[in-house]
Amino acid sequence: MKNLLRHDAVTGLVLLSIGIAVIIEMRTSGAGDWTIGGPTGLPLILAGGLLVGGGIMLVFGLRQVIAGKAAARDHDEESLDWARIAVIIAGLAGYALVLPTLGFIAASMVFLCISLLVHGAPRRSLLTTPLTALATYAVFAWLLRVPLPAADMRLPW
C-alpha cells in the first residue's frame, strides 16, 4: 500500500483528480466568465496544466507497471512510522476542535500529553505538561500579547 501511494501512476492520478476538481468547482461556483483575463482564467489554465502533467505521469507510471519496474524511492521515506503520524494528526485535529471550548491551557496540556506519549517519552515527563502549557501561555498571551482563547465551559442548557 505504501509503495502504491508513491507510484508515479498514483501521483499522476491524484494530480489529474485535482485538475478535474478545480474545473468542476469553477463551473459550479459561477465565479465568472471563462475568458483568459477573467477570474476563472488562471485557475482553468493551471488545472489544464495539472491535467496534462498528471496525465503524462499516469502514462509513464502505467508503462513502468507494465514493464515490471518500480519507481525510484527514497529509503528515508520507506521507514516512516505511519501509526504514530496518524495519532499526531488526530491529536492536532482534536486540538483544533477542542481549543475554543477547553481554552488554550487545558487543550495544550492534553495535546502535549498525547505528543509526549507518541514520541516515546517516559511517563514521568507527563508531569511537565501543565508547566509547559502555562509557561507558553505566559510568553505568548502576556509577553507577546497574542490573543489565545480562554476556556468557554458554558453548558448548553
Added chain:
Amino acid sequence: MNSFLAALDLVVEPYTLVVILLASVFGLFVGAIPGLSATMAIALLVPFTFYMDPVPAIAAIVTCSAMAITAGDIPSALLRIPGTPASAAYTDEAYAMARRGRGGLAVVLSLLSSSIGGLFGFCVLMFSAPYLGRIGLSFSSFEYFWLTALGLSCAVMINSENIGRAVLSLLIGLLLACVGMDALTGAPRLTFGSTDLVGGISFIPAMIGFFALPEIFRGLRPGPKTQSVTIERRPAEGAGHLLWRYRAGVVRGSVLGTVVGALPGAGGDIAAWMSYTMSKRFSKEKAEFGKGHPEGLIEAGASNNSALSAAWIPAMVFGIPGDTITAIAIGVLYMKGMNPGPQLFTTNAENYYAVMLIFVIANLAMIPLGYLTLLAAKRIFSIPRYQLQSIILLFCLIGSYSINNSVSDIILMIVIGVFALWLEGNRLPVAPIILGLVLGPLLEQNFVTSLTITGGDWIGFVDRPIAAAFAFLTLLMWSIGVGTALLQRREMRDMQTN
C-alpha cells in the same frame, strides 16, 4: 553635513540606543520562535512606538524587522521552519547543512552574509535612493508581470534535475494562490463552499504545513532521544574562509537583492529565490547543491537582507511599501510626522540620515546578538527530543492559530502538512509551491492589468524595452533549463546503455 551630524546626535542618545537594544532582543526572540514571523513582531511592536519620538520609533521598527528576519534563519536551519518566504529559498540547503552537523555554521553564514547584504543595501539607499526610486516608479504592470514570471521560473530551475515535477509543484502553488476572493472582481474562487477559504490560504499555516510538519512526522521514528540536528561546539569556525571563497556570490546577491528589493511590491522574496538559482547556475560545484552546500545559502542570504534594506527606497522616497514590514513602517512614519516623499530629504533631512545610521547599527549589531541567540538555541537543543518536538508542535499550532485567531488555520496547516509529506514522498518539491503561493496574486494581477491595457493584444506585453528584456531573460532561463535537463537525461540514458 550639518544634517548628518544632527542625525548622529539623535541616534547616539541613550534613549534611542536603549530602544535599539530592546527592539533587537524582541525581534530576535520573536523571529527565533518557529511559526512567528517578522511581520508579527513589527505588528506587536507598533503600539509601543505610539509613545516614542520619531527617531526611536523608526529605530525600533528598523532594528526589530532586521533582527526578526535574521533570527528566522535559526529555526529555518535547525528545524526546517522558514521565518520568511524569502528564507524558504535556502531553508532546505541550511537544514541539509544542519543534518550534516554544521547547523551552527549555516546560521553564522546566514548572519554574516545578511549583515553584508544589509550594509550594501544601506549604502545604495544612502546615496542613490531618489534615482533608484525613480526607476522603480517607471515600472508598469508589464515589467512587474515579467519580473514575477522570472522569479517563478527561478523556483522551477532550482530543481534542474527534474523540471517536470518542479513545474507541477509550481502549478499547485499557483492554484493555492487562487483560493479566495478574486482581487479584481471579488468573486470567490476554489473555496469549495467553505467560508473559511474566502480570505484565501493564510501564508504562515501554509509554510508551517509545507516545511515543519513533514519534518516532525519524519522525526516520529523510534531513534535517539536527543535531537537529530545538533549545533557544533564552535559554530563560527571556517565561516570567514567560506565567505571569502564565495565572495563573488555575496556581491552578486547583494546587488541583485538591492535592485529587486528597490522595486515596490517585489521585495526580498523574488530576490532570494533568484539569487539561489543564480548561485547554482554559476557555481563550479552544482552537484553539491541541496546536500548542505553553503554557496547558495551565502548568496541568497546576502540578497535577502540587501532587498530588505532596499525595500525602504520606495518607502522613504515615494511612500510606496516594498513589503508588509515597510507598509507598517510607513504608517509609523506618517504617525510621527515624517511623511515619506522627496520632501523628506529637505524638510526632515536629519531624521532621514538618522534612519540610515540606524540601518548601520542594526546590521552590525545583528552579528553578535544573532550569535548569542544561536548559543541560546544550542542550549535548547540539549532538551530531550520528545520534549522539544512536542513544544515545536505546540508552537506550530499557536503560529497557525494566531494569524487570524481561527482554528480553521490549524486545520489548513494539518491538511497541508499531510499533503506535503505525500508530495515529498513522490519527489515533488515543495519550494516552488511556496513561491507560487507568494507570487501568484502578483502575477495574476499584473497579467490581467496588462491584458486590459493592451485590449487583449499579446504583443503589448513586450512593447516596452525593460519588459522585453525581462521576457527575454525568462524565456532564456526556460530554454537553458529545459535544454540542460534534456542533455542530462540523454547522458544518463547513454551511460545506462553502455
